[in-house]
Amino acid sequence: MMKPTSLTLLTALLLGSAAFAATPKDTLVIQQSNDTPTLDPTANYDTGSSNMIENMYDTLWTYKGNSLRAFTPMLATAVPTFTNNGKTLTVNLRKGVKFHSGNSFTCADAQYTFERNLVTNSAESGNWFLAESLTGTQANANDDKSVTWDKISKAVQCNAQGQLVFTLPKADPAFLAKLAFSGQSILDKQWAIKQGEWDGTEKTWKDWVGKDVQGSNLSKNPSGTGPYQLVSRDANALLFKAFAGYWGKKPAIQNVIVQKIPELAARQQAFLRGDADLVETGSRANIEEQLKGKPGVVIVDGLPNTSATGIFMNENIKAGDALGSGKLDGNGIPANFFSDANLRRGFAYSFNYAQYIQDVQQGKGKQRTMLLPDSFPGYDAKVKTYKFDAAQAKSYFQKAWGGNVWKNGFTLNADYRAGSVAAQTAMEILKKNVEALNPKFKVNIKQKQWADMLNDSKQGKEPMIIIGWAPDYADPDNFMYTFYSSNGYYFPRSNWKDAAVDKWLDQARATVNPAERNKLYSQVANRAYEQAPYLLVPAGVGLYAIRDNLVGANASTYNPMLGSSTLFTGTAWKDLSKK
Amino acid sequence: MTTTLPTSTPEQTPGRFKSFFSSRPVVKLRRNKLAVAGLIMTFVFLMVAVFAPFIAAPSQAAGGNCLRDLGITQTSQIYNPAGGAFWKVLLTAPDSCYHTERESFSPIPTPPGGGAYFGTSQGYDIFYGMIWGTRVMMKLGLVIVAITLFTGIVVGAVSGYYGGWLDNLIQRFIDVMLSLPSLVLTIVLLTVLGPSISSIILAFCLTGWTQYARIVRGDILRTRNLEFVDAARSLGARDFRLIFKHVLPNSVASVLTIAILDLGTIPLSIAALSFLGIGLPVGYTDWGQFMSFARAWMDNQYWYVTVLPAAFIILFSLGWNLFGDAVRDAFDPRTR
């Protein structure tokens, strides 16, 4: 009994991994660095979870191919159009769709889903923007007493024909895009209730307000209508298999395994050996130096980047200690230091955009004209941009504050988020160039824990920070309002207020005609160039690496709005196959 | 149990030195080749730490603020003992000098050569990081050990000498501290305090004194009932005088040995925390960070990003351990 045992063991030990290294053709192996926070769509608000959820669940519609403007129906039979001045949306639902649990999909499931999202609307989740459209407030019923059961249940209803009807308090051009987010995937009502989740009734809704469902039973035992269903999971990995009852085209990949490998070097090795088909590849530098040109590796480059990053210049700094002396005497800055446009322009001319692109983005970066991704509707490529120009910078610094800046110098204390290499580098480049202009210019940069950073920047205590924005849904308003409006989310960090810009942005919000909207956004961008409220950090060009036997992943199938776009191919698993 | 009791009769200093050098433990130390090797190694590191500014001189080109904060413009000025910068950088180097110089902003390692003798890792000059890092490690080790040693001795002495409820309270508190791996406690403390030199010192001091207190207390319990203490007490010696004059010197040897070993291990623990990403801020001259950078670059061609920082860390630790072990052997009456 003992002998064959130890012999087999020994053989297994000696054979090593080479003997097993042949991933079957119907199996997709993915390696990522982090845990998947949740498999409950209601709680989903991160790319890691989205990547799984968008393959297990379906939304009503999703982005078509690599487009950010066009949608393709999923559980709806067609992408609907608004009626009643943009306040009513009636959705025809697909028939004959089954959940993984075996239950049939009906309008009640869709209604339950959106009601659950509106009822819970926990602060950690992404449901605030659904609530904003449907109940007119971002908050849940605990935080905003105007949210009632009546309001929620009226917003989403099923009519006698089995159609889903949304009733909005006011028109919202971004609503269709919001529903394409995988957090708005349709849940299996019966299954959810069986797992002990909210039962969908008025009687119990209060108990679920604000509840964080990240670790819900639904996250443990998910059931969606999507092409893949969860088989099992442990601390290392998640295993999925193709769902036999899927309503759409049967996928080529039958099994998907997502393994957690925190170490970059290990993922790269597995990828180079062909053990893994898709891995989180790290930065462009890592891909270009360690993966590019290796046998079996294909690099897909030139992908759109949908985040926008700017260096904020706070025009009304609310902290004493960050200001140093608080005066223009060379040992500090006044609280309204950045309110002088010439000074902001001086900084904008001091940033070495080309060097940043060269060193940080390995030459693959793009200087944008505004804080809106160039792939988004509303982007205007014709707006002027700042270049690194020491002479120009010098002349603007000399003009700033009536020449006192140049004469007395300043000490600026800037912080960046601890652990963010890109932010640190951008700040260091800026510092180096600004200090080279005048020996009296001093820029001290230090890292700050995210916890402190969040709070201090929100309260307007940070003189100069670098932050970015990634879209929740593909609508320019999500960026433009956030950055440029004095009612926008980032206003307390910049305190830049321009009446004309505010007016244009509010107009754009209520404008459904795309050409008119785009014109308004161009106006904002031109004004922003002239006033230089932010320093625009160049946007890196996206890329990923795949094994050469993977079919279906290329630039034309890359959709930057999908959860998998940040880490992987920006393609649904069902559209992939292996040769 | 007769280790060298310091003689309370005042002696002339030269004589004391002489007796120190010819005392049994020291003779044993001097004979031990490994101990001498360890001592030399730690001495070299100490010298590197002291003279770091002159070995890896800060330059203008790298864009750091070290020279500016020293009030000079040329690297050569710091070599001039007549100038103020020489003494300033030697004794109170501004914080900006402890930021590793950046040769570039590109994360791709570049091999040794040119301006960077050891190459670059994550754009940082490895040589500058190692040399100034020695200074940081040495400084932190000395400060933390000094504070924890002092605290530990005082707490241990009080606990052991007075006994009773006070002793009980202190010991139970130590029990609680020791029931959680100190690394976890340190991580929590550092996350709360934020990454900086002072919070590292604070975190390590808060967790580090317990072992000394334990040892001192044990030694005191053993020695306090010895005859000479009784004799001193009957002669009317006061409590503190008793503790410090008669009881403590007996347990100092064992505590000092551990302190020497700690001088080697505490910097490594700090490096380990930086490696986990919670030590000093990124860009600070700190060895652990360089090990952490190395994780993404394991190809053979990038050997220098792993091997050079590893060599510094290992040699540093080896030096203190060789020396510390030998001291322990020397003072240990069992090994003759």
Place this chain on the structure above:
Amino acid sequence: MLNFIIRRIAQIPLVMLALSLLLFVIIFQLTPAQRAAGYIRSEQQAAQLDNIIRQRGLDQPFPIQYGKWLSSTVQGDLGFSRTSSKPVFDTMKERLPSTIELSLYAGIPIVLLGIWLGTLSALNKDRFVDQFLRVFAVLGTSLPSFVLGIVLLKFLYGSLGWLPGPGQVDVLNQFAVLDPTFKHYTGMLSVDAMLNGRWAVAGDVLRHLIMPVLTLVIIFSANILKVMRAQMLETLTSDYVRTARAKGLGNKAVNLKHARRNALLPIVTLTGFTAINLLAGAIITETIFAYPGVGQWVGSAAQNLDVPAVMGFALLSAIIVVVISTLTDLFYGVVDPRVRFD
């Protein structure tokens, strides 16, 4: 003796209480906003900072929050760990066996090797073997685990490719593990694989264990070696060993029966220490080798200020430490009749 055991076990809840209070006091030095930041992953969520604070009750006074934690803990609910996206209890149940597995594979060779090499070194005092082992011992104790781990990875995996990289199991064997037919009897993957008859998986898991085990063995056995050597040297020169020799007992009999047995006494204590240190060392080792044990989890949990996770781990650690030290004391009493439990 029973009394002694009961008294020690009764200590556990007290230690836990004190420890949890200590940690809570430390964590409460942070403002509610700082603690809330742990729940936030993106800039978008930051807009909700105030709501998070309110919904989680992070701005309530210390006694109320501590009381809440205490009462739910007493009811057996340790809370939810954001780091693992699972309840704390489930996380520990899932991960602790892996840590125990690693500790066992490392711990047994550490103790045996330490004792054997220590004896060898003492018996050959000042000869080549002794010199060699002493250098090994100093080197071993000098090597920090993160440096040794990275260097091993660099060479055995990165350069030579002899051993698999970080992780617990290769991806293809991961399939077998996740298959519903694979039964998790013990939670220790190599053992479970053998019990399931999946030899390839077991072999793969064991090969992944080589490097972390090697790292731990080199570092920890060196320490035991040192103590063992010193103890052996002491007992070899002691009176009763001399007496035994004088009585005409053979060299080997004396060495093994008398000297070694007495020298082993402090090793018992040291083994207890080693067991506790393996738990602490797990944080670094498991992080380097991406090994899914409690150490890897608590390491990142502590950095994320995942309060329930850190507290849960503290309780677990208190139990382990008290149990191990009690066992050590008991064992000491069995070996050495002079020790009395009163």
